[in-house]
Amino acid sequence: MQFKTLLTAIGICGLTACSGNKGRQEQTVPAKDAETYTNSIQTRLNEYAKVKLTADLSHLSANQKQAVKLMIEAGGIMNDLYWYEAYGNKGKLLDSLFWYDSDPKTDIADVDRSPRPDLRAFIEINYGPWDRLDGNSSFVKRIGSKPKGANFYPADMTVEEFENWTNPDKKSPYTFVRRDKTAKLITVPYHEMFSRQIQKAAGLLRQAADLAETPSFKKYLRLRAEALLTDKYFESDMAWMDVKNNPLEVVIGPIENYEDQLFGFKSAHEAFVLIKDLEWSKKLERFVRYLPDLQKNLPAPDAYKQEKAGTNSDLGAYDAVFYAGDCNAGSKTIAINLPNDEKVQMAKGSRRLQLKNIMRAKYDKIMVPINKALINEKQQAFVNFDAFFSNTMFHEVAHGLGIKNTITGKGTVREALKDLSSTLEEGKADVLGIYMIQQLAKKNEIESDMKPYYTTFLAGIFRSIRFGASSAHGRTNMIRFNYFKERGAFSRSADGKYTVDYGKFAQAVDALSKDILVLQGDGDYAKAKAFIEKYGSVSPELQKDLDKLSDFGIPRDIVFEQGIDVLGL
Ligand SMILES: [Zn+2]
Numbered sequence: 001m002q003f004k005t006l007l008t009a010i011g012i013c014g015l016t017a018c019s020g021n022k023g024r025q026e027q028t029v030p031a032k033d034a035e036t037y038t039n040s041i042q043t044r045l046n047e048y049a050k051v052k053l054t055a056d057l058s059h060l061s062a063n064q065k066q067a068v069k070l071m072i073e074a075g076g077i078m079n080d081l082y083w084y085e086a087y088g089n090k091g092k093l094l095d096s097l098f099w100y101d102s103d104p105k106t107d108i109a110d111v112d113r114s115p116r117p118d119l120r121a122f123i124e125i126n127y128g129p130w131d132r133l134d135g136n137s138s139f140v141k142r143i144g145s146k147p148k149g150a151n152f153y154p155a156d157m158t159v160e161e162f163e164n165w166t167n168p169d170k171k172s173p174y175t176f177v178r179r180d181k182t183a184k185l186i187t188v189p190y191h192e193m194f195s196r197q198i199q200k201a202a203g204l205l206r207q208a209a210d211l212a213e214t215p216s217f218k219k220y221l222r223l224r225a226e227a228l229l230t231d232k233y234f235e236s237d238m239a240w241m242d243v244k245n246n247p248l249e250v251v252i253g254p255i256e257n258y259e260d261q262l263f264g265f266k267s268a269h270e271a272f273v274l275i276k277d278l279e280w281s282k283k284l285e286r287f288v289r290y291l292p293d294l295q296k297n298l299p300a301p302d303a304y305k306q307e308k309a310g311t312n313s314d315l316g317a318y319d320a321v322f323y324a325g326d327c328n329a330g331s332k333t334i335a336i337n338l339p340n341d342e343k344v345q346m347a348k349g350s351r352r353l354q355l356k357n358i359m360r361a362k363y364d365k366i367m368v369p370i371n372k373a374l375i376n377e378k379q380q381a382f383v384n385f386d387a388f389f390s391n392t393m394f395h396e397v398a399h400g401l402g403i404k405n406t407i408t409g410k411g412t413v414r415e416a417l418k419d420l421s422s423t424l425e426e427g428k429a430d431v432l433g434i435y436m437i438q439q440l441a442k443k444n445e446i447e448s449d450m451k452p453y454y455t456t457f458l459a460g461i462f463r464s465i466r467f468g469a470s471s472a473h474g475r476t477n478m479i480r481f482n483y484f485k486e487r488g489a490f491s492r493s494a495d496g497k498y499t500v501d502y503g504k505f506a507q508a509v510d511a512l513s514k515d516i517l518v519l520q521g522d523g524d525y526a527k528a529k530a531f532i533e534k535y536g537s538v539s540p541e542l543q544k545d546l547d548k549l550s551d552f553g554i555p556r557d558i559v560f561e562q563g564i565d566v567l568g569l
Helices: 002-016 034-046 062-086 090-095 117-126 159-164 195-211 215-230 234-241 278-288 291-296 342-348 356-374 377-382 385-398 413-442 451-465 472-486 502-522 525-535 540-551
Strands: 048-052 175-179 185-189 248-256 268-277 314-325 335-338 351-355 490-492 498-500 557-561
Touching: 034 117, 048 356, 062 090, 062 195, 062 248, 062 268, 062 314, 090 117, 195 215, 195 248, 215 234, 215 248, 234 342, 248 335, 268 278, 268 351, 278 314, 278 385, 291 413, 314 356, 314 385, 335 385, 351 356, 351 385, 356 385, 356 451, 356 540, 356 557, 377 451, 377 498, 385 413, 385 451, 413 451, 413 472, 413 502, 413 525, 451 472, 451 498, 451 502, 451 540, 472 502, 472 525, 502 525
Parallel strands: 048 557, 314 351
Antiparallel strands: 175 185, 248 268, 268 314, 335 351, 490 498
């Protein structure tokens, strides 16, 4: 476990005055002086605009309101599980924070024991002592850099050791890798590691199921409770696909693999509690009809588009009332595309949940000021919320396009491209989302002037690059920025304002779509890595422009005030 490793390292440090331990993951970040840390915590906190997470609940019945409460309680438990996955022992970190955040040269008797509420708040935002918007850099003095495999693997395990180890469950999304008493690698299933917490969460979901007013939602909640206890999610994912027209929604469990940056195998726990906007959802449904047609016309050779896009898909608009765990750490998710299980996707397609109130909050707090700061005055009027909403919505739909399996016999794209797979998958969804808009505009299904979509897309790249290289979304936007720049899709004036070239922008969308689809279909790890390395960095010029956004005090993301009290339940 990571926490034990840290304690060991600290123990050694105490004896050897921190001269040793070179090459340990925990020792790679150079210590900064106390003042830099103190100042930067407040600055880093200011990068998150506070948003109250509320929604209109007046149309819900008393039972439904009670179910929302129960789902929020169950969701809250995911916070604890995710804390352990991302870091280790939260309680010990916070209890000993005065010590962890003291200068390594200071004697324990002289350590400042002030409570440091700012530091605690920032640790809570990041679910650990590493800044998710700053490449997971450490902001607590005695804690070094974050292990790439977070707390899913032993911090001292090498990639080679893992690959030479024969164990059928080692790549399972639902096991921890640990060492036994003889230091041999073993797997521990999530449901064993977390047996106490998931019993409680499952109980709460079952109570919510008793109150559910549609049979499909009732069935899903019961199966999801069962799945948490067994780590077999297939049945509940299938049942979730059948939940239609229910005013409430909960997404809960170990779901995304972003937190495992070592291999991308392990899923991290999270929860969303959502209220469905039934009226808006109707408007969105019709776009799903076009998926098979759009799949056929993808800008890639035929071999890369032979899989059928799922048509039994549900595209809905929601207001979020609770976030926990993975989705609540650092930058906040604005749309959901699930399930991730390729078997369920092949059988039933997927569901795309657009989180309208979160998008609106980010647009108002972040996109509006970015537009003013970085987009050419003549094009600023093209940046608007409708285009932002469309770009994001079609990003989610576009996850359903392309292919899930390599065409070279290397298994699924996810298996073949391992830690690179989410970066490319997010990149694919971004460009194919714009591709879909182009196609639907041609059919006159949506507003046909592409200027708002393209300009808002460019402004959106600046927003997302600020998530940092530690996030798949941040990395994929750096790739797109450099790729588009190389193709003249936009230009930058001497005063740091960007202007879109609409014709070249369209061409760059097609070219990048093709490149990513081919990389995914080939499943060639080395090629994908070379591609990401070629395009995935921030130039000094771009960094200067991004710094300008920070100097203007434009927040990078939002943090929620949320929960049962905030909702007045
Ligand atoms: Zn995505």
